[in-house]
Amino acid sequence: MTDLDHRYADPDGLAYGPTAGSLADLLERVLDKGVVIAGDIKIDLLDIELLTIRLRLFIASVDTAKKAGIDWWETDPALSSRAARDSLADENARLRARLDALESALEGDSADAVEETSGAAR
Secondary structure (H helix, E strand, C coil): CCHHHHHCECCCCCECCCCCCCHHHHHHHHHHHCEEEEEEEEEEECCEEEEEEEEEEEECCHHHHHHCCCCHHHHCCCCCHHHHHHHHHHHHHHHHHHHHHHHHHHHHHHHHHHHHHHHHHC
């Protein structure tokens, strides 16, 4: 046995090392625990910073991401039909409120105009 082999041998003389697993096992472990990959790309010219790109990648299952407090896909109308419906309902409510305010203002103006004409006729 070589020195390298002795480092991975147990007292009984049997060699051990990393267990071989399938790609599915690896993917399940990654999605269960999550993986964060972070990096920065900087482009400098003569000690002048021209461009900085920050990359953050979080690979996890939906449940793991929710546990980490990440759920942006639920509120993005481009990705969630429920969020799109909620967005349309909010816009509809705002437009109705504006319409009611405009109608109230117009009714108030016409009532003022009626008072002015009736007051002038006296």
